[in-house]
Every structure is written in C-alpha cells, then in structure tokens.
Amino acid sequence: MRKTLDFLHLFLFFVYEIAKNANMNEPGFLEIQGRLMQKLKDLLPPHLSLAQELPEILGISTDSAYRRIRCESALSIDEVEKICKQFKISFDSLIKQESNAASFNYSPIREKADLIRYLRGIRDDMTRIFQAPNSNITYASVDVPIFHIFKKPEYFHFKMFYWIHSIAKDPEYVNMKFSVKDLDDEMTAIAIEMLDLYANIPSTELWADSVLVSTIKQIEYSWLAGLFADKSDALVLVDKIRESLELVQKEAELNIKFLFNGSPGSLSPTFHLYQTDIEIGNNTILVSLGNNFVVYNTFHTFNRMYTSNHDFCVQTEQWLNNIKKQASLISGVAQKQRYQFFRRIFISLEQLHELILKA
Numbered sequence: 001m002r003k004t005l006d007f008l009h010l011f012l013f014f015v016y017e018i019a020k021n022a023n024m025n026e027p028g029f030l031e032i033q034g035r036l037m038q039k040l041k042d043l044l045p046p047h048l049s050l051a052q053e054l055p056e057i058l059g060i061s062t063d064s065a066y067r068r069i070r071c072e073s074a075l076s077i078d079e080v081e082k083i084c085k086q087f088k089i090s091f092d093s094l095i096k097q098e099s100n101a102a103s104f105n106y107s108p109i110r111e112k113a114d115l116i117r118y119l120r121g122i123r124d125d126m127t128r129i130f131q132a133p134n135s136n137i138t139y140a141s142v143d144v145p146i147f148h149i150f151k152k153p154e155y156f157h158f159k160m161f162y163w164i165h166s167i168a169k170d171p172e173y174v175n176m177k178f179s180v181k182d183l184d185d186e187m188t189a190i191a192i193e194m195l196d197l198y199a200n201i202p203s204t205e206l207w208a209d210s211v212l213v214s215t216i217k218q219i220e221y222s223w224l225a226g227l228f229a230d231k232s233d234a235l236v237l238v239d240k241i242r243e244s245l246e247l248v249q250k251e252a253e254l255n256i257k258f259l260f261n262g263s264p265g266s267l268s269p270t271f272h273l274y275q276t277d278i279e280i281g282n283n284t285i286l287v288s289l290g291n292n293f294v295v296y297n298t299f300h301t302f303n304r305m306y307t308s309n310h311d312f313c314v315q316t317e318q319w320l321n322n323i324k325k326q327a328s329l330i331s332g333v334a335q336k337q338r339y340q341f342f343r344r345i346f347i348s349l350e351q352l353h354e355l356i357l358k359a
Contacts, residue, residue: 030071036080037069040087042290048131057086087128089308108303111170115160118304119190122146126197129287137203138286138320140276143214145205145283148248150195151260152240153188154180160187162218165227178222179229180236192260199257199265204272206323208280212345215241216352223356231356238353242346248273249342252331274327275341286316293317 040050054065058079067073075083083089109115129135139145149156158178165173219237221227228234251257255269283298293313296306307313330338 030074033068033071033075036075036083036089037071039089039292040083042292044132054083057082109163110168112164112172114168115164116186116190119187119194123190123194123197126194126201129289130197130201132289134288134290135201136288137198137201138206138288138317139203140206140280140284140320140323141211142208142280142283144207144211144245144248147195147198148244150191151244151247151258153183153191154237154240155244156191157183157187158219158222158237159215160184162222166218166221177227177229178233178237180233180240182229196259196265199259200270202270203257204274204324206274206276206280206320206327207341208276208278209341209344212241212245212348216348219352220355223359231359234356235353238349238356242349245342245345245349249338252338253335255332271331272329273331273338274324275330275337276323276327278323278326280323284316284320286313286320 037050040053044050044053050069051062051065054060054068055062058065058068060068064073068075068079109118129137149159157180161173161176161178164170165176165178219234223234228237247258251271252273254264255271256264256266257271259265283296285296287294287296292308293310293316294306294308295313295316296304298304328334328337330341
C-alpha cells in the first residue's frame, strides 16, 4: 500500500509515543491529541463545529466524536492520518521535538489527470483559508502568482499546456499544439473559483522585476518550436497576459483584488504588492490561519509541497518579513514606482509581440 512521506513520519512518531508511554490513553499521548483538537478548533470557521466535522471525516458517531474531542477516547493512527490530510496538518507540528526534521506533503504532476487533481486541491485549500477566521496569505514569487494567471483563461491554459507538454511530457500531448480556441471548460471553472476565493482573502505579494521572465521564455520556446496552432494564437496570448497584468496594476492602485467578473472581491484593503530586488529562488506561500501556519513551496516548476511544521513556518515568516523590510511597497499611493515597475514588464511583452508579429 502506497504511503506518503508525511504518513511515514506520522507513523514513526506514534510508534515513539506508544513505546514511551506504553498505553495510548496515558498523558503523553493524550496531550498530543489535545493539541491536535485545539488546532482543529482554531482552523475551523465559527459557523462549523468540530463535533459535526469529525463524524464525516472519520466515519464515527457524534458521541464518539465528542469522546475524542474531550480526549476520553484515543484516536487511532488511521484517524489521525485522515485528520491531518483533511486539514493539511503536519503531525510533527504537534510534537515537542528537538529534531530539525520537518515532514512535507507533496502533489506531483505527471499528466493531465494529475493537473486536475492539483487544481482541485488548491481550490479546496483556498476554500478552507477563506472560511478560516483571521486568515491571510504572503506570496513571494519568482513567477506571476498563479491566482493572477487565472484572470485570463488563455494565459492560464498556456501555462498548463506548457507544463504538461514540455515538462511533464504527457504522451497525449506529444502532437498537440496550443490554441486559444481549445480551452478546457473544467479547468477554467476551477480556476475561476480559485480566483474569486483569492480576491476575498487579504494577501501580500513580493515580486521581482524578473517575475515575467520565465513566462516570456516559455512563449519564445513554444513559438520557435512550432507549438502554437497559429501565429494569431501566440499574439492573442501575449495580449491576454498584458490584460491580466493591467488588472494587477489596477488592483495594486486600489489595494483590493477583483473577482473574475471584474467586480471587487472586498472593498476593504486585501492586496499589498511589494517590489523586491532580492532573488527569491522559488515560489513560497505562507498562509496564516489565526495562530496556525501552513507553508507551500513549489518545486520542479508546478509541483508543490506543504507543511505546518511550526519551526519551519516561523523561520519562513521571518525570511519573508526580512525581504519585505528591504522591498518597496508599490501598491496604494506609490504611483510613480508602481508605474515604472509595470512599464518595464509591459515593454518586455511589447518586444515579444513584435518578435512574433515579424516572424
């Protein structure tokens, strides 16, 4: 039976606790269970009850759920696994350990079916973040954050096409070419859901001048490799990327984010954009859920892994704060800096447009 790395860590930690305490109902084990229950209470939005959620997740009665919440009955290993997977909790975050180890879950993408699951997973995570009280997101990005890519389906679908065709090498995509007329309705619907959720969650983003470089290189490669169905598809794509970034520029001016239909997601300040000259290295997302944290890191371009390990999350928060202190806030009143930043991006898009047009 296939096990994730996170569950292996979970199992080993339980073996350690069981061996140490010899009885799962003794204080050492139940103390960990108590911390888990408190974390779940902190993560759940006010309108949801843990006593209502646990029976559905674990397949137990309401009475059994109450006994586990009060730590009168010990959770089984399988039950802890289900809870940790459902709420994206790293079990090592519950144990007071001296080790430098941190366990991660990860979501590999090898083919289109994996990509659909990947997008659904992000949507489900975003729903939990949206519902959680006092949530916010800090996003340090080497590429335009994925939520802004969702603003224009053509932009989003090209990024997905490039990943599946040129990186994951899905056999079904070997002979395919990208066309703005051939967009997947299911992926578009999921993307719109995620964009609308993100529009209502307060967020801070850290962008470097190079934030669009990888996308431009991907388009150049795809153009030179003959991966566009027609020249018009490449030209429309560049135009849609510009339109997407013009929306981001407007959002930064107003300190709010827009829903897919163009209306504000929230009239209260929900968007702060910083320009940084520090090389970020990879996309890092810190989600704050009250007193709890989750960190998402990307690897191999689109794959992601995440952890709620406390020490790792705190160090990530410190790293992001240090970058932010040395960055320039270009949202709100910083009109000159904001204009110059986006002007440089738009010039690079104009140059790409001319390259394709004259070919």
